[in-house]
Amino acid sequence: MGESQQTTASNMNRLIRPSLDTIFKKNKEWVATKTNGDPAFFDKLSAGQSPDYLYIGCSDSRVPANEIMGLEAGEVFVHRNIANLVPNVDLNVMSVINYAVRHLHVKHIIVCGHYNCGGVKAALTSADLGLLNPWLRNIRDVYRLHEQELDAIKEDDKRYNRLIELNVIESCRNIIKTAAVQQSYENNQYPIVHGLVFDLRDGLLRDLEVDFEAMLRDVKKIYCLAPGKKSE
Ligand SMILES: [Zn+2]
Missing domain, CATH: 3.40.1050.10 (Carbonic anhydrase)
Known part of the structure; x- marks a missing residue:
């Protein structure tokens, strides 16, 4: 990979990473909300x-x-x-x-x-x-x-x-x-x-x-x- 390609890839990463970080953060918050509301929520979800x-x-x-x-x-x-x-x-x-x-x-x-x-x-x-x-x-x-x-x-x-x-x-x-x-x-x-x-x-x-x-x-x-x- 040439230098300019590497720069482009790292720029892309910088653009994409924050939004993915947000998604994982929000996912954890969602899990916490569901579990707080019903501790068995994911047991029921995985049952079918x-x-x-x-x-x-x-x-x-x-x-x-x-x-x-x-x-x-x-x-x-x-x-x-x-x-x-x-x-x-x-x-x-x-x-x-x-x-x-x-x-x-x-x-x-x-x-x-x-x-x-x-x-x-x-x-x-x-x-x-x-x-x-x-x-x-x-x-x-x-x-x-x-x-x-x-x-x-x-x-x-x-x-x-x-x-x-x-x-x-x-x-x-x-x-x-x-x-x-x-x-x-x-x-x-x-x-x-x-x-x-x-x-x-x-x-x-x-x-x-x-x-x-x-x-x-x-x-x-x-x-x-x-x-x-x-x-x-
Ligand atoms: Zn439409």
Whole structure:
């Protein structure tokens, strides 16, 4: 390594180290707080998990899943990606849904989008975004499905916000298309799928009031993977 490379590396270390030190310090403080509140906290945590919720949200740093819902470690199974998408060929999100439904037996699946979503904004731009193109195409498809409604909204901000909501609703629909959800609901009457939007301006979660039963019935007209028990 040349002298200038060494200088660059040591400069990088100087920049990175303090923030890592802070993280370790805060981690110890968190451990102390948890242990003070409940001396058996980490014994319980290491014994296993049985969360009631699966949360699928955006990777955006401003939307921390546990924090906005007031849920503790162990209470929510979390998957995050850019713009909270549920593409049916994405092994990552499909594995998460499958595991959460079939093995953890979650009672609720929450899709949580957020206003000011950079992923959704990027999908509204006419530009080649490289590797992001196929990912963001899912959002462009949501636009195409709801083109009439969206094009009728004259104000750009309002159209953008509505696309964020419709994108959450489409992710809910994609979750309901899975065999895991259809079969579990058929046998257990759960999980229920919910669509929420987080508002960065006031910190509040808004319920898009997805009618799960109606959406399930509608989805099963074409995507039925759990035909149900035959009547006697
Ligand atoms: Zn986002």
